[in-house]
Amino acid sequence: xxxxxxxxxxxxxxxxxxxxxxxxxxxxxxxxxxxxxxxxxxxxxxxxxxxxxxxxxxxxxxxxxxxxxxxxxxxxxxxxxxxxxxxxxxxxxxxxxxxxxxxxxxxxxxxxxxxxxxxxxxxxxxxxxxxxxxxxxxxxxxxxxxxxxxxxxxxxxxxxxxxxxxxxxxxxxxxxxxxxxxxxxxxxxxxxxxxxxxxxxxxx
Amino acid sequence: xxxxxxxxxxxxxxxxxxxxxxxxxxxxxxxxxxxxxxxxxxxxxxxxxxxxxxxxxxxxxxxxxxxxxxxxxxxxxxxxxxxxxxxxxxxxxxxxxxxxxxxxxxxxxxxxxxxxxxxxxxxxxxxxxxxxxxxxxxxxxxxxxxxxxxxxxxxxxxxxxxxxxxxxxxxxxxxxxxxxxxxxxxxxxxxxxxxxxxxxxxxxxxxxxxxxxxxxxxxxxxxxxxxxxxxxxxxxxxxxxxxxxxxxxxxxxxxxxxxxxxxxxxxxxxxxxxxxxxxxxxxxxxxxxxxxxxxxxxxxxxxxxxxxxxxxxxxxxxxxxxxxxxxxxxxxxxxxxxxxxxxxxxxxxxxxxxxxxxxxxxxxxxxxxxxxxxxxxxxxxxxxxxxxxxxxxxxxxxxxxxxxxxxxxxxxxxxxxxxxxxxxxxxxxxxxxxxxxxxxxxxxxxxxxxxxxxxxxxxxxxxxxxxxxxxxxxxxxxxxxxxxxxxxxxxxxxxxxxxxxxxxxxxxxxxxxxxxxxxxxxxxxxxxxxxxxxxxxxxxxxxxx
Numbered sequence: 227x228x229x230x231x232x233x234x235x236x237x238x239x240x241x242x243x244x245x246x247x248x249x250x251x252x253x254x255x256x257x258x259x260x261x262x263x264x265x266x267x268x269x270x271x272x273x274x275x276x277x278x279x280x281x282x283x284x285x286x287x288x289x290x291x292x293x294x295x296x297x298x299x300x301x302x303x304x305x306x307x308x309x310x311x312x313x314x315x316x317x318x319x320x321x322x323x324x325x326x327x328x329x330x331x332x333x334x335x336x337x338x339x340x341x342x343x344x345x346x347x348x349x350x351x352x353x354x355x356x357x358x359x360x361x362x363x364x365x366x367x368x369x370x371x372x373x374x375x376x377x378x379x380x381x382x383x384x385x386x387x388x389x390x391x392x393x394x395x396x397x398x399x400x401x402x403x404x405x406x407x408x409x410x411x412x413x414x415x416x417x418x419x420x421x422x423x424x425x426x427x428x429x430x
Numbered sequence: 431x432x433x434x435x436x437x438x439x440x441x442x443x444x445x446x447x448x449x450x451x452x453x454x455x456x457x458x459x460x461x462x463x464x465x466x467x468x469x470x471x472x473x474x475x476x477x478x479x480x481x482x483x484x485x486x487x488x489x490x491x492x493x494x495x496x497x498x499x500x501x502x503x504x505x506x507x508x509x510x511x512x513x514x515x516x517x518x519x520x521x522x523x524x525x526x527x528x529x530x531x532x533x534x535x536x537x538x539x540x541x542x543x544x545x546x547x548x549x550x551x552x553x554x555x556x557x558x559x560x561x562x563x564x565x566x567x568x569x570x571x572x573x574x575x576x577x578x579x580x581x582x583x584x585x586x587x588x589x590x591x592x593x594x595x596x597x598x599x600x601x602x603x604x605x606x607x608x609x610x611x612x613x614x615x616x617x618x619x620x621x622x623x624x625x626x627x628x629x630x631x632x633x634x635x636x637x638x639x640x641x642x643x644x645x646x647x648x649x650x651x652x653x654x655x656x657x658x659x660x661x662x663x664x665x666x667x668x669x670x671x672x673x674x675x676x677x678x679x680x681x682x683x684x685x686x687x688x689x690x691x692x693x694x695x696x697x698x699x700x701x702x703x704x705x706x707x708x709x710x711x712x713x714x715x716x717x718x719x720x721x722x723x724x725x726x727x728x729x730x731x732x733x734x735x736x737x738x739x740x741x742x743x744x745x746x747x748x749x750x751x752x753x754x755x756x757x758x759x760x761x762x763x764x765x766x767x768x769x770x771x772x773x774x775x776x777x778x779x780x781x782x783x784x785x786x787x788x789x790x791x792x793x794x795x796x797x798x799x800x801x802x803x804x805x806x807x808x809x810x811x812x813x814x815x816x817x818x819x820x821x822x823x824x825x826x827x828x829x830x831x832x833x834x835x836x837x838x839x840x841x842x843x844x845x846x847x848x849x850x851x852x853x854x855x856x857x858x859x860x861x862x863x864x865x866x867x868x869x870x871x872x873x874x875x876x877x878x879x880x881x882x883x884x885x886x887x888x889x890x891x892x893x894x895x896x897x898x899x900x901x902x903x904x905x906x907x908x909x910x911x912x913x914x915x916x917x918x919x920x921x922x923x924x925x926x927x928x929x930x931x932x933x934x935x936x937x938x939x940x941x942x943x944x945x946x947x948x949x950x951x952x953x954x955x956x957x958x959x960x961x962x963x964x965x966x967x968x969x970x971x972x973x974x975x
Contacts, residue, residue: 258714
């Protein structure tokens with residue numbers, strides 16, 4: 227079966243749409259476009275889509291990924307052209323390419339995400355110092371459902387950039403645990419994020 | 431304004447509220463007309479949450495009609511959840527329309543669609559959140575209009591609304607907007623006089639001179655149907671394409687208000703429906719198409735229509751559904767066949783437990799029909815069965831309550847040995863509604879409701895059956911407003927001031943607050959539940975449906 231990997235953006239217009247709503251939006255856009263998507267068998271057939279790491283509500287992205295399994299072979303370029311106009315504003319299809327149908331699924335092999343956090347106001351140097359201090363810590367204990375988890379191993383980098391003032395961070399995502407950008411900004415106390423954008427998903 | 435508003439919302443308001451996508455707009459097929467170039471602007475509002483409001487077909491029809499006109503635009507606004515209300519009030523941000531984020535006070539008109547008495551407080555809350563005086567007398571603009579089923583007795587909310595239109599809005603809305611366009615430079619009093627000349631329009635501020643006749647659309651086939659409805663991002667109550675197949679109902683249950691509101695029966699042509707079904711799926715991408723009406727199994731040759739559509743959409747795994755599938759073998763087999771991608775549940779509304787009472791309320795079903803229908807459902811492998819009953823119907827005795835228990839048990843017995851079968855018996859309190867044969871009947875009190883519910887709970891002890899009931903206090907309030915008069919406006923305002931919001935939501939409904947509001951307004955609410963004698967004038971007498 228042909229697997230097509232689609233890369234798309236989630237613009238500010240749709241950043242408050244949850245992962246589940248994004249899935250529904252995709253299913254409906256695919257149906258409108260008429261591309262030959264494959265369905266699961268059984269009593270309640272679903273479109274065969276396999277998603278990358280979910281994005282939290284409120285975060286934009288320029289690099290979301292989903293795999294589409296096709297019923298019949300399609301030309302990825304044509305697929306992109308057919309699919310793109312079916313989406314509401316805010317979802318842009320930027321790439322469609324053939325992926326190894328037997329290869330690992332997106333959610334198992336992707337484990338890193340880069341985020342860019344735009345800062346409302348503050349001193350770059352101060353934030354930088356705080357970031358360095360955090361990177362030196364051995365433990366970053368975050369409470370989740372009554373359990374304390376050390377998320378330090380999930381933090382892979384914080385960089386403070388200027389013009390505009392922003393923090394770029396590399397964090398773990400995926401099945402083995404996720405560190406959210408908001409959890410990091412909370413550690414950098416005293417800053418207000420103006421907007422968060424996921425800029426890259428990759429495997430390390 | 432809009433840009434500043436968008437930034438404010440995105441950065442400070444929406445990140446802190448639950449389900450922020452309720453408040454962003456931007457859904458597929460949203461219609462954003464040019465604000466500057468359009469003469470008349472109306473904001474259409476269903477005064478409940480986005481999920482409830484976006485499921486309403488009537489408003490979707492009006493939205494499409496207004497936006498297809500050459501002189502007017504329609505945008506949308508729904509009731510905010512309490513966290514959003516707080517964020518708006520704290521941030522001193524006026525409630526806004528989803529399309530252009532325009533504060534509601536900048537619209538020429540705001541139209542409320544009233545489908546449930548327990549949304550009245552939301553309506554005035556929306557006005558207040560927009561900084562608009564809630565009382566018609568204290569307001570110059572915008573013009574507040576209201577339509578929908580509740581307006582067949584408009585008196586309880588007459589203080590807040592400038593004009594009501596009674597009946598179907600397809601034509602009335604354009605008449606109203608055009609009248610506004612032609613008279614907008616005039617003062618409100620003159621404007622209201624002009625509005626009152628439109629058929630079906632009731633202006634509470636003016637003296638009633640004649641009866642108001644409900645508006646109806648004669649030929650539903652000639653009207654444009656919204657085949658490009660907005661597709662919400664978030665899951666709403668009716669998350670599917672809704673195709674109206676007929677309006678009105680061929681049955682004559684005496685308690686049913688919908689029947690009188692939507693009569694006469696008008697059937698939409700099959701060819702039109704087939705064409706529109708195709709357009710809707712193409713424009714929305716929905717996975718389900720529902721053939722909507724008050725009694726869809728009564729559509730002539732509904733099986734042929736259903737089958738044809740099911741075949742047409744099979745390759746895209748689109749299922750065809752009916753809003754409620756009657757429990758007889760014909761309907762069940764059809765539902766099963768056309769809804770092939772999803773196993774449907776079925777509903778049956780015996781309404782009463784004994785043949786005597788079923789006959790009295792005009793529900794022609796015999797016990798034999800009910801049981802054979804249930805047997806057919808189980809035979810067909812249906813797992814979800816929902817039964818609707820009412821308590822407090824005129825002349826009801828304990829015998830009738832026992833009848834509910836017996837009938838439900840008999841149905842459950844038919845399911846014996848079938849695994850995963852779920853039978854739900856849903857028990858509502860009978861609320862006499864205006865313009866029905868029972869409009870003068872008595873409604874039972876909260877205490878009587880509770881004791882009848884208790885009787886059912888004690889006697890219907892069967893693990894296979896889930897018993898559900900309507901909240902006694904909410905039904906009481908609904909009954910008060912359904913047959914209320916103008917004095918009640920005061921109580922609505924008082925309750926709202928005390929904090930009543932989202933009264934249709936059990937987690938927000940505060941009955942003690944309403945009790946205080948009634949006593950503060952010197953109103954005995956239970957007096958509205960009484961039997962109305964033949965000599966007594968009814969508050970809705972001047973409306974003709």
